[in-house]
Structure formats: C-alpha cells, structure tokens
Amino acid sequence: MGYPNSRLFSLSCLLFTTLTLLHHPTVSFAQTLFVFGDGYYDAGNKQFLSANRVAADFPPYGITVGEATGRWSDGHIVPDYLAGFMGIPKIPPILHSSEDFSHGASFAVADATVLASPLETMTLSQQVVKFTQSKNKWTDEALSEAIYLTYIGSEDYLKYAKNNPNPSDDKKKDFVDQVITSIEAAIKVVHEAGGRKFAFQNLAPLGCLPAVKQEKGNNEKDCVKLPSEMAALHNKNLLKLMEKLAGDLESFLYSLYDFHSSIQNRALEPETYTFLTGTAACCGTGYLNGTGCAANNVCAKPGDYVFFDGKHLTQEANFQVAHLMWNADPVVVGPNNLRELLVFPLDAAATRLKQNKIQIIYDQVRKAGSFMM
Numbered sequence: 001m002g003y004p005n006s007r008l009f010s011l012s013c014l015l016f017t018t019l020t021l022l023h024h025p026t027v028s029f030a031q032t033l034f035v036f037g038d039g040y041y042d043a044g045n046k047q048f049l050s051a052n053r054v055a056a057d058f059p060p061y062g063i064t065v066g067e068a069t070g071r072w073s074d075g076h077i078v079p080d081y082l083a084g085f086m087g088i089p090k091i092p093p094i095l096h097s098s099e100d101f102s103h104g105a106s107f108a109v110a111d112a113t114v115l116a117s118p119l120e121t122m123t124l125s126q127q128v129v130k131f132t133q134s135k136n137k138w139t140d141e142a143l144s145e146a147i148y149l150t151y152i153g154s155e156d157y158l159k160y161a162k163n164n165p166n167p168s169d170d171k172k173k174d175f176v177d178q179v180i181t182s183i184e185a186a187i188k189v190v191h192e193a194g195g196r197k198f199a200f201q202n203l204a205p206l207g208c209l210p211a212v213k214q215e216k217g218n219n220e221k222d223c224v225k226l227p228s229e230m231a232a233l234h235n236k237n238l239l240k241l242m243e244k245l246a247g248d249l250e251s252f253l254y255s256l257y258d259f260h261s262s263i264q265n266r267a268l269e270p271e272t273y274t275f276l277t278g279t280a281a282c283c284g285t286g287y288l289n290g291t292g293c294a295a296n297n298v299c300a301k302p303g304d305y306v307f308f309d310g311k312h313l314t315q316e317a318n319f320q321v322a323h324l325m326w327n328a329d330p331v332v333v334g335p336n337n338l339r340e341l342l343v344f345p346l347d348a349a350a351t352r353l354k355q356n357k358i359q360i361i362y363d364q365v366r367k368a369g370s371f372m373m
C-alpha cells in the first residue's frame with residue numbers, strides 16, 4: 001500500500017475539495033454514518049441478541065488493538081476506518097443504549113441475512129425497522145446528508161448453497177431475485193425516511209472463504225463453485241438495482257465498491273498487496289484454519305493474512321478495503337467513491353447522472369461470473 005507521492009495526492013485532494021466548495025456553495029460535509037449488515041460490519045450488536053458466548057467479545061478477536069469489542073476481526077473494521085476518514089468517532093452499535101449516537105449508529109449484526117428470520121440476529125429489514133424507530137435521534141438534515149453503508153447477503157447464499165447442492169439456473173436466479181427485491185425494499189424504506197447517500201460493498205467470492213473451502217475439503221487454491229457463482233450473480237443484479245434506483249428515486253446517490261475483485265486479487269496475488277497468504281485464515285483449526293478461531297490457535301502476525309478467521313478479514317485487509325472505498329480509482333469503486341459521495345451536495349445529484357465511470361465496474365462484475373481461481 002502507501003501512495004508513493006502521498007503529498008501530491010493530499011494536495012490534489014485539497015484542491016479538489018476547495019474547487020468543489022467554490023463550485024457548490026451549498027456543499028455540506030456529512031457527519032453521520034449509518035451501518036447495516038452482517039459480521040463484517042458488526043461493532044458489538046451480537047452480544048445483545050445472543051444467549052450464548054459471542055466469540056468476538058473475547059480474544060483473540062481484537063488482539064491487534066488489545067481489546068475485544070464484538071468486532072469480527074483482530075482489530076478495526078471497515079466502518080471504523082471510514083468514520084475516521086470522515087473525521088467522526090467510531091460508530092457505536094445501536095443495541096448498546098448508553099452510547100453516543102450523535103454521528104450515527106450501526107445496525108449490523110453477525111449472522112444477519114436478507115431473507116428468512118434467523119435466530120439471535122436481525123435481518124436487513126429488521127435493521128431498517130430499528131433505524132426508522134430510532135430516527136428521531138437525528139435531524140432531517142443529518143439524515144439526508146448521512147452515508148448509509150451496507151454489506152449483506154453472504155449468509156443468505158452460504159446457507160442456500162448448503163441446502164441446495166445442485167440448483168438449476170432458474171432456481172439460482174429466483175433466489176438472487178428474492179434477495180435483491182428485499183434489498184430494494186429496504187433501501188426504499190431508508191430513502192422514505194430521508195436517506196439519500198448509499199454505499200454498498202458488493203459480495204466477496206464466497207466460495208473462496210477459508211471456512212467454505214475447508215468444509216468442502218477443497219484444495220487451498222480451489223474455490224467452491226456454487227457460493228462464488230451465487231455471489232457473482234448477486235453482484236450483477238445489485239449493480240443493476242443501483243442504476244435503476246438512481247433513475248427512480250429522488251436525489252439517490254450511491255457508491256458501489258467491487259469488493260469481489262479486491263478479494264479475488266488478494267487471494268491470487270497476496271504478496272502484491274502486502275500479505276503472505278490470501279487463502280488460509282490466521283486463526284482457527286483445520287488445514288485452512290477455517291473454523292474454531294480461539295485464543296490458542298491464532299497466528300503470530302495477523303497482518304500477514306487477508307482472513308482473520310474462516311469468514312472475516314484481518315484489520316489490515318479491512319484497512320485496505322476502507323481505503324479503496326474512500327478514495328480509489330474507478331476500477332473498483334463507482335460512480336462515486338465515498339469521499340465524493342460525502343462532498344457532493346444533494347442538488348448535484350442530477351448533474352451526476354451521466355455515470356460513465358460505472359461501465360468499467362460493470363464489465364468487471366459481469367466477467368467475474370467465470371472466476372473460480
């Protein structure tokens with residue numbers, strides 16, 4: 001990582017921001033972040049919904065920052081870094097009622113799905129209901145300038161693949177359509193409540209998660225086909241949904257980050273991205289450390305790994321992801337990166353409709369269907 005000419009880079013950021021400010025006198029910098037999703041973004045909600053011991057509340061989770069907080073990583077997660085880039089404190093879990101929610105709330109909780117109603121978690125629609133019930137904590141202006149960040153769907157497809165080993169193409173498509181329709185409904189509820197700026201991290205190639213490969217007994221390099229296929233199909237339809245909503249909903253602005261390609265690249269060429277391995281996890285048991293992460297089986301240097309446990313990323317991987325979402329080139333994020341989403345005023349939405357950059361991601365997401373490693 002590291003930008004070789006980081007001074008030049010910050011200078012051009014400053015210049016860009018200044019020009020944007022001059023150009024759009026109404027610009028306002030969002031100071032609010034709302035987070036929806038599963039264990040990737042959970043900042044500690046799980047413990048309030050679970051009758052059992054929640055692994056992420058104990059070491060080795062949090063080991064790199066010296067404290068287990070319910071985050072499913074050795075340290076910070078993506079929303080923590082993004083809050084930092086926005087200049088606001090970390091966004092607290094909504095279920096921890098004594099926290100300060102003045103800069104937003106995280107509704108994300110481990111094991112969350114879009115469909116069905118799994119136990120001890122909240123589906124996306126339940127998270128959104130919780131948001132609408134709490135929304136009087138924020139002003140209308142804060143709600144409309146806020147960024148609504150979401151990562152969800154992994155659990156739906158992993159479960160589906162487990163329960164339907166050989167679905168027909170039509171069945172796969174039907175299931176993805178159901179998930180996408182439900183995400184659309186959730187976005188519309190948030191939009192109705194005043195939300196305008198949406199950021200999505202699309203799905204990883206799910207068959208490449210150490211937990212999934214290990215369960216199937218696959219070689220280190222061989223991803224499991226069905227979950228990856230479902231994720232690729234989901235990602236295509238998610239992109240279509242974003243484009244549709246940008247046309248249908250008033251002042252709908254979005255940022256779509258192609259997490260899929262980021263994981264693919266890091267699994268194939270970990271060294272290029274500062275890792276030693278992108279296939280096995282740092283913590284756990286089995287030949288890929290795919291399950292059972294505990295204090296007695298954690299690696300010495302989590303930063304050498306993309307995956308901390310069989311499903312979740314290390315702090316280092318989260319850091320890279322957050323950087324990509326915030327400020328990357330249009331090959332992985334578009335039509336706005338998060339910084340742009342933050343600085344562009346809502347009345348500029350109309351002028352941003354010519355989303356030519358998105359074509360690059362479109363091609364990439366479309367091609368990704370065939371990626372199996």
Ligand SMILES: *[C@@H]1O[C@H](CO)[C@@H](O)[C@H](O)[C@H]1NC(C)=O
Pocket residue numbers: 277280281282283284287288289296297298299300
């Ligand atoms: C699995 O975790 C152990 C720590 O328990 C670590 O030493 C080992 O290198 C990991 N396995 C792989 C394949 O990275």
